[in-house]
Amino acid sequence: MAELRAQWHTTLNQLPEDQWQALLRAGAAEGGEPPPFYSWRWLHHLEASGSIAPREGWQPCHLALWRGEVLVAVAPLYLKGHSYGEFVFDQAFAQLAGQLGLRYYPKLVGMSPVSPVQGYRFLVASDEDTARLTALLLEQIDVFCQRNGILSCNFLYVDPAWQPLAEAAGCERWINQQSQWTNPGHADFEAYLASFNANQRRNIRRERRAVAQAGLTVTPLAGEAIPPPLLGRMHHFYAQHCARWGPWGSKYLSEAFFEAAALELREHLVLFSAHRGDPGDPLAMSLCVRGGDSLWGRYWGSDVDLDNLHFEVCYYAPIEWAIAQGIRRFDPGAGGSHKRRRGFLAEPRVSLHRWSDPGFAAILREWLPGANRQMLAEIEAVNAELPFSATYDPPHVQLQHHDVAPGPG
Structure with a gap:
């Protein structure tokens, strides 16, 4: 079997649509359909239309693993000069970096640009070891960040099925919330x-x-x-x-x-x-x-x-x-407390992060467990106040308190 070759790509046009779509389908839940926001055509048209481009602060920077001419895995990534269009608000991270004399931007971001839609993951062929290739891609990302002085890599709105693999390879979890209606x-x-x-x-x-x-x-x-x-x-x-x-x-x-x-x-x-x-x-x-x-x-x-x-x-x-x-599910988009009164429950959304500076990483690793516990408590409190009938049992929101490690002290 031919060896794997890692390559960075500055446009989606350098990656064949049919092979990208095959990887996307390979990772979909059994019998399910992946969100359109991660399809080749959706991402291609964001780039081709000039909506997602270096002059807008979004440099496509996709990392692919090739075996010969066959695309085996890909991490859809963007090098970003700001935090707009993400809807996961990390400005406090940027402020901390400034206080430590570190440069926060540019940063690497994995998401479907300007689309706060759960489902981000590395795309891996169905006959490959997803855990191994996830770790291998992350190693390549770490080398890229070290060589180019990039402080952080952030994967937003991650697919819950892929999340444990990335966490096992050293990514840190940050929990936020989003609204969703489930029939x-x-x-x-x-x-x-x-x-x-x-x-x-x-x-x-x-x-x-x-x-x-x-x-x-x-x-x-x-x-x-x-x-x-x-x-x-x-x-x-x-x-x-x-x-x-x-x-x-x-x-x-x-x-x-x-x-x-x-x-x-x-x-x-x-x-x-x-x-x-x-x-x-x-x-x-x-x-x-x-x-x-x-x-x-x-x-x-x-x-x-x-x-x-x-x-x-x-x-x-x-x-x-x-x-x-x-x-079955309707996600109305980011923000808006008025959504709650229309029956949209608050649900946890996970982003995963890794940082190249040990001191910066240590501070955030100490902070995250407490922040995550606070967010889960807030989600519970928000949903307890929704104006449902006393006889109505709303869909259960899995909060996974047991997955949040206790903070220091």
């Missing part, structure tokens, strides 16, 4: 409403009624039913919404990415068009992404200022559609 078996939207207490049921009905009374109808358009020009309209809404927040608007995706999505990614997209006549002439719209039995809410925008429209277009209409389509 416990609701047959329709009325069953979803019945899970709430009486006061919250009235609130949701009132919010939906306000949108209808304003003369707006929300129509879902999925896959090939999406007219390609409507993705250009979606970019308008996305850019306009980001502009409302000024320099904090987080506008990461170019119009070219939406044009590519209209042509090559449409099978995974669902638009929720709020309109007064033709769904192709929306006054507001949200964009969701579908993969297997999961739905992810990503972007929205509106040309009208109407109370509760955001809740309808981004939460209620997608949940109603998801129930009808047999979708």
Whole structure:
């Protein structure tokens, strides 16, 4: 058997799509479908559209293991000059590095850029030893960081099945939280409403009624039913919404990415068009992404200022559609305490980290166990306050307290 060869790649075009996709499918749960955000085409169009590029602070830096001309494993990575677009907020790490006289940026990041979607892992061929190649890739990453003066490597929103392999190879766990709605078996939207207490049921009905009374109808358009020009309209809404927040608007995706999505990614997209006549002439719209039995809410925008429209277009209409389509999980995206009152539970999300400076690493290793315990306690407290009916048993959130090592003292 030919020896493995490690190589760094500065663009996804240097890696064959068919082999990448074979590795991606090899690591999917049995009978499952990997999130579209880690597919070759999704990541390629982020790069090709200029959305993820060195001038934006994202340098593709993918590490591959080859056996001859065959791609055996790959770690999708980006060299980053900032912490924007990650939604795992490590600015305190950067501040600590400054206090120690260390340079925090650039750093290595493994994730699907600007997509806080659980599922990151190293992609490994099905006939290979995943634990061994995970350790080998991490060794190569450590050498790269040492040679180039890179302080940290960070894997965000990791796949829970891959997480133990990376931790066994020396990565440190940091727990954060994210919202997710899981359908416990609701047959329709009325069953979803019945899970709430009486006061919250009235609130949701009132919010939906306000949108209808304003003369707006929300129509879902999925896959090939999406007219390609409507993705250009979606970019308008996305850019306009980001502009409302000024320099904090987080506008990461170019119009070219939406044009590519209209042509090559449409099978995974669902638009929720709020309109007064033709769904192709929306006054507001949200964009969701579908993969297997999961739905992810990503972007929205509106040309009208109407109370509760955001809740309808981004939460209620997608949940109603998801129930009808047999979708089990709906991840509405990062942030937003208002999601909780719509039945989205807080769930732990793990990022994994390794650092090349021993002193810096020692400080964070001492801090992390206590921070993780505090986050798990916060998740429990948040979920205990959700406005569910006393007779409703929400889906169980596995917090894994036993996996958090006790802190010093």
